[in-house]
Amino acid sequence: MTILLAVVLGALFGFVLQRVGATDSKVIWGMLTLKDLRLAKTILFAIGVSSFALFAGMQLGLIDAGHMSVKSAYYGVLIGGLLLGLGWAVAGYCPGTGVAALGEGKRDAVVYVLGGLFGALIYTLVYEKIADTWLFEKIAGGKVTLAGSDKYASLITDISPILIAGAFAAVFVVLAALLPRRLAA
Amino acid sequence: MQSYWSWFGGGLALACCFLLAVTLVKPIGVSTQFVIADGVIWSLFDSELLQSSQDNKHGVASPNAYLNKSGGKYAAAIENPINYGFIFVLAMIGGAFLGSRFSKGESEAKVEPSSSCALTQRPASQRYAMAFIGGAIVLFGARLAGGCTSGHMMSGMMQTSLSGYLFALAAFAAAVPTAILLYGRDI
Numbered sequence: 001m002t003i004l005l006a007v008v009l010g011a012l013f014g015f016v017l018q019r020v021g022a023t024d025s026k027v028i029w030g031m032l033t034l035k036d037l038r039l040a041k042t043i044l045f046a047i048g049v050s051s052f053a054l055f056a057g058m059q060l061g062l063i064d065a066g067h068m069s070v071k072s073a074y075y076g077v078l079i080g081g082l083l084l085g086l087g088w089a090v091a092g093y094c095p096g097t098g099v100a101a102l103g104e105g106k107r108d109a110v111v112y113v114l115g116g117l118f119g120a121l122i123y124t125l126v127y128e129k130i131a132d133t134w135l136f137e138k139i140a141g142g143k144v145t146l147a148g149s150d151k152y153a154s155l156i157t158d159i160s161p162i163l164i165a166g167a168f169a170a171v172f173v174v175l176a177a178l179l180p181r182r183l184a185a
Numbered sequence: 186m187q188s189y190w191s192w193f194g195g196g197l198a199l200a201c202c203f204l205l206a207v208t209l210v211k212p213i214g215v216s217t218q219f220v221i222a223d224g225v226i227w228s229l230f231d232s233e234l235l236q237s238s239q240d241n242k243h244g245v246a247s248p249n250a251y252l253n254k255s256g257g258k259y260a261a262a263i264e265n266p267i268n269y270g271f272i273f274v275l276a277m278i279g280g281a282f283l284g285s286r287f288s289k290g291e292s293e294a295k296v297e298p299s300s301s302c303a304l305t306q307r308p309a310s311q312r313y314a315m316a317f318i319g320g321a322i323v324l325f326g327a328r329l330a331g332g333c334t335s336g337h338m339m340s341g342m343m344q345t346s347l348s349g350y351l352f353a354l355a356a357f358a359a360a361v362p363t364a365i366l367l368y369g370r371d372i
Binding site: 047064114168 | 189190191192193195196197198199200201202203204205206207208209210211212213215216219220222223224226227249250251252254267268269270272273274275276277278279280281282283284285287288312313315316317318319320321322323324325326327328329330331332333334335336337338339340341342343344345346347348349350351352353354355356357358359360361363364365367368369371372
């Protein structure tokens with residue numbers, strides 16, 4: 001059953017990534033050079049809507065908080081994020097969109113995925129050397145969220161989770177709507 | 186140029202993907218599966234890579250510290266790649282293929298990207314080199330961060346996780362200046 005869900009949800013995600021233009025490196029570069037922000041507006045809107053719906057769904061008992069999976073915050077998240085951003089700009093793909101672009105038959109995406117497999121292998125080999133360093137020191141307790149849930153501790157405790165999630169969601173949705181299509185000349 | 190969905194329609198569709206995934210199974214993530222794919226290939230050449238283990242929570246151990254961590258979670262996924270996370274990413278390939286057939290500028294999707302993107306003035310070999318080097322840096326960074334644009338940024342910020350916000354800030358802080366420097370004049 002979960003395998004069937006993996007096929008359906010994975011195919012849907014790949015389909016949507018392609019249809020919003022996230023698998024087009026020209027669209028990525030347009031966004032990152034601030035010359036065409038349609039994809040940034042798409043992402044902001046998606047985060048806002050899904051975040052509000054998730055917390056509303058949990059509040060109403062429609063979504064099981066046990067399905068949440070919050071990743072730990074540690075210094076490596078910042079360093080890794082910087083590296084990912086660098087490579088993302090160089091290649092024009094992130095891991096998910098690179099895999100999806102491969103499905104479109106783009107040859108540079110095949111090369112990108114091979115590069116990705118190489119980078120992941122290098123990390124797998126060096127992990128043991130860096131595992132005990134400051135890179136993995138937690139920030140603010142690690143697995144924390146801004147809005148509370150049954151599963152994870154929250155940084156903001158005296159306001160109801162749906163209000164916090166709703167406030168952030170509102171900011172994202174308003175940003176998505178107001179952000180001009182083009183920021184840089 | 187292909188005709189892509191508007192930010193409104195596309196944003197709703199993308200939100201549905203992330204919501205459906207967390208409601209039915211778990212939040213979407215992609216970059217872990219590059220490690221699993223590496224492991225599957227590696228295990229073909231190295232019969233010692235995976236060993237059954239009573240001590241590890243997932244029943245599989247590996248002499249490699251990364252594959253062995255979290256109770257052998259990655260080692261177990263490598264031993265049985267027919268699992269949710271790996272099949273999800275393979276299915277994305279098929280979904281994107283269908284997406285490209287749906288679009289109006291169909292022929293363009295098939296065209297070599299190096300001829301249709303900003304790098305028209307540059308040789309294809311340069312495009313491939315950038316794709317390979319960029320891919321290696323992205324996946325090394327994603328593994329160090331513990332997730333990528335899907336897992337950390339989209340799924341993470343949806344759950345309002347601190348790590349998701351930190352990751353997104355760092356990723357854009359590096360990506361925007363790099364893109365402007367490399368491609369600002371081409372786009």
